[in-house]
Amino acid sequence: GAGVSQTPSNKVTEKGKYVELRCDPISGHTALYWYRQSLGQGPEFLIYFQGTGAADDSGLPNDRFFAVRPEGSVSTLKIQRTERGDSAVYLCASSPTGAHNYGYTFGSGTRLTVV
Amino acid sequence: DQQVKQNSPSLSVQEGRISILNCDYTNSMFDYFLWYKKYPAEGPTFLISISSIKDKNEDGRFTVFLNKSAKHLSLHIVPSQPGDSAVYFCAASAESNYQLIWGAGTKLIIKP
Numbered sequence: 438g439a440g441v442s443q444t445p446s447n448k449v450t451e452k453g454k455y456v457e458l459r460c461d462p463i464s465g466h467t468a469l470y471w472y473r474q475s476l477g478q479g480p481e482f483l484i485y486f487q488g489t490g491a492a493d494d495s496g497l498p499n500d501r502f503f504a505v506r507p508e509g510s511v512s513t514l515k516i517q518r519t520e521r522g523d524s525a526v527y528l529c530a531s532s533p534t535g536a537h538n539y540g541y542t543f544g545s546g547t548r549l550t551v552v
Numbered sequence: 553d554q555q556v557k558q559n560s561p562s563l564s565v566q567e568g569r570i571s572i573l574n575c576d577y578t579n580s581m582f583d584y585f586l587w588y589k590k591y592p593a594e595g596p597t598f599l600i601s602i603s604s605i606k607d608k609n610e611d612g613r614f615t616v617f618l619n620k621s622a623k624h625l626s627l628h629i630v631p632s633q634p635g636d637s638a639v640y641f642c643a644a645s646a647e648s649n650y651q652l653i654w655g656a657g658t659k660l661i662i663k664p
Contacts, residue, residue, distance in 0.1 A: 468650070470650070472652075479556070479657055482651040482653075485650050485651070492650070493649075540586055540588070540598025540601060541598065543595030543596050543597070544595050545593065
């Protein structure tokens with residue numbers, strides 16, 4: 438596609454439920470990133486994929502968070518047993534190689550609200 | 553511990569004048585700096601970047617200045633236009649680390 442697509446754009450879920458957030462990167466981009474942004478703050482790194490493998494998952498806050506990219510294109514961020522503190526905008530970005538000399542291209546994000 | 557700080561939550565500038573957005577960092581290992589612009593309900597959009605081997609990079613109306621000794625960078629927008637009204641984020645990374653560390657953003661308002 439022309440840009441990075443994230444679905445759904447909004448997700449409201451009850452505390453304790455499981456959610457999946459999807460990211461379709463720009464075609465051909467090998468690098469994919471997940472960030473989350475809480476109100477009034479800058480994005481916070483979660484995980485970086487190079488191809489199918491997670492090259493850096495040091496930003497995942499705990500073992501309730503998991504992400505996959507099985508075929509090296511679409512990625513899914515999975516959150517188990519959601520908590521109210523997980524409420525944030527989850528941003529996905531992609532880049533051709535991983536080097537960010539020219540910046541990433543971000544999607545519009547998924548706004549997750551845990552009630 | 554905030555490694556990248558944008559101390560001005562908001563800035564209001566007259567259309568046609570210069571907008572100067574500031575950013576400070578604490579980690580001396582940072583060697584690449586980027587500015588992003590964000591409109592409401594959209595993802596951040598890359599604006600301009602600078603490597604630590606340079607002290608200035610220019611792209612049209614946008615210029616980024618880097619002062620390594622002061623661990624400070626700034627983004628200059630000249631002349632400011634109404635479409636520049638947005639939240640501007642400063643981000644930094646260290647060599648061989650693809651994570652970007654972001655500031656909290658500065659909301660720029662361009663007054664007609």
